[in-house]
Amino acid sequence: MRSTQASWGRSRSYVSTEVADQAPTVSDRLLGAVWGHLVGDALGVPYEFRSPADVGPVHWGAVGTHGQQPGTWSDDGALMLALLDSLLTSGFDVEDQGRRALAWYDGNVYSPAPVFDVGITTSRALERLRAGATAALAGGAAESDNGNGSLMRILPVAIAEPGLSKRVLVERAALASCLTHRHPRAQLTCAVYCVIASQLLFGEQDIRDLPQRSISDIATVAAPELTVEVATLRDYQQRTGGGYVLDTFWSAWSAFESATSYRQAVEAAIRFGNDTDTTASVAGGLAGLHWGVQSIPDEWLRGMRGRQIVQPLTDRLLDAWRTSPHPSNPISAP
Numbered sequence: 110m111r112s113t114q115a116s117w118g119r120s121r122s123y124v125s126t127e128v129a130d131q132a133p134t135v136s137d138r139l140l141g142a143v144w145g146h147l148v149g150d151a152l153g154v155p156y157e158f159r160s161p162a163d164v165g166p167v168h169w170g171a172v173g174t175h176g177q178q179p180g181t182w183s184d185d186g187a188l189m190l191a192l193l194d195s196l197l198t199s200g201f202d203v204e205d206q207g208r209r210a211l212a213w214y215d216g217n218v219y220s221p222a223p224v225f226d227v228g229i230t231t232s233r234a235l236e237r238l239r240a241g242a243t244a245a246l247a248g249g250a251a252e253s254d255n256g257n258g259s260l261m262r263i264l265p266v267a268i269a270e271p272g273l274s275k276r277v278l279v280e281r282a283a284l285a286s287c288l289t290h291r292h293p294r295a296q297l298t299c300a301v302y303c304v305i306a307s308q309l310l311f312g313e314q315d316i317r318d319l320p321q322r323s324i325s326d327i328a329t330v331a332a333p334e335l336t337v338e339v340a341t342l343r344d345y346q347q348r349t350g351g352g353y354v355l356d357t358f359w360s361a362w363s364a365f366e367s368a369t370s371y372r373q374a375v376e377a378a379i380r381f382g383n384d385t386d387t388t389a390s391v392a393g394g395l396a397g398l399h400w401g402v403q404s405i406p407d408e409w410l411r412g413m414r415g416r417q418i419v420q421p422l423t424d425r426l427l428d429a430w431r432t433s434p435h436p437s438n439p440i441s442a443p
């Protein structure tokens with residue numbers, strides 16, 4: 110039985126105190142995506158770089174690896190919020206996405222804590238951007254550049270506006286990835302994640318084989334340079350919570366697919382060990398979409414730092430949906 114406990118995470122006219130056992134609304138799922146990603150990141154931060162055997166019991170309030178206060182999200186959350194802010198402010202503009210990512214890297218925005226965790230491929234790309242590179246060409250394009258640094262921030266592409274066709278969703282996810290990760294494998298993985306997220310947002314309940322179905326769908330709309338990676342993504346077997354984009358994607362999917370609650374999904378993601386915060390943020394975004402913001406344990410939501418950073422963005426996100434006249438939008442104003 111759910112309670113009214115999480116109603117603070119909802120916004121203005123969307124507040125409902127009667128949420129017990131109801132299917133999440135689209136607003137609940139939008140908030141669940143953002144908070145689910147951030148809470149997963151924060152829960153995973155203390156366990157980063159540990160082997161699975163050394164993770165031990167996962168509990169809220171640990172300090173751990175980075176010495177951060179409980180409830181502090183890392184680069185995953187910050188760059189996700191930077192992308193969300195960009196999409197809500199400027200529409201889809203990869204140059205603006207680059208400026209906001211660099212603002213985080215240089216100026217400690219989109220985070221309640223100074224930068225304490227940044228991947229090498231992301232760091233190199235942001236240095237190139239600062240030196241004047243075009244944003245769409247800033248990302249590393251070598252096979253060795255297929256870390257999870259674009260997958261970990263890509264979620265807003267799927268949720269910032271209603272009515273995107275699958276083709277546009279795939280194009281945008283791939284281009285947004287290019288800011289830091291330009292190899293087709295990272296681009297395709299971001300596209301598949303966004304297509305899955307979009308389906309969960311609209312209430313898809315049959316999650317069995319959703320990645321395989323999404324990969325097949327994408328193969329019909331994606332540019333040929335992306336589809337060469339379809340089999341590599343589809344057939345990848347390793348699930349170790351590592352920093353390789355395919356490992357992160359499948360580990361996060363496996364954690365989500367095997368869970369019956371948000372808590373189970375992010376805890377399972379962290380128990381893989383290694384890149385725990387990223388696996389848990391990628392899984393947490395999916396879990397928050399599927400089960401809604403109410404499914405996030407109250408202690409965790411209330412324990413998050415940086416609410417003053419997140420709330421204006423989620424208010425704008427819900428307003429963007431409420432005022433969008435697109436016919437596919439289930440919450441637009443009449």
Ligand SMILES: [Mg+2]
Nearest residue numbers: 183184185386
């Ligand atoms: Mg991180």
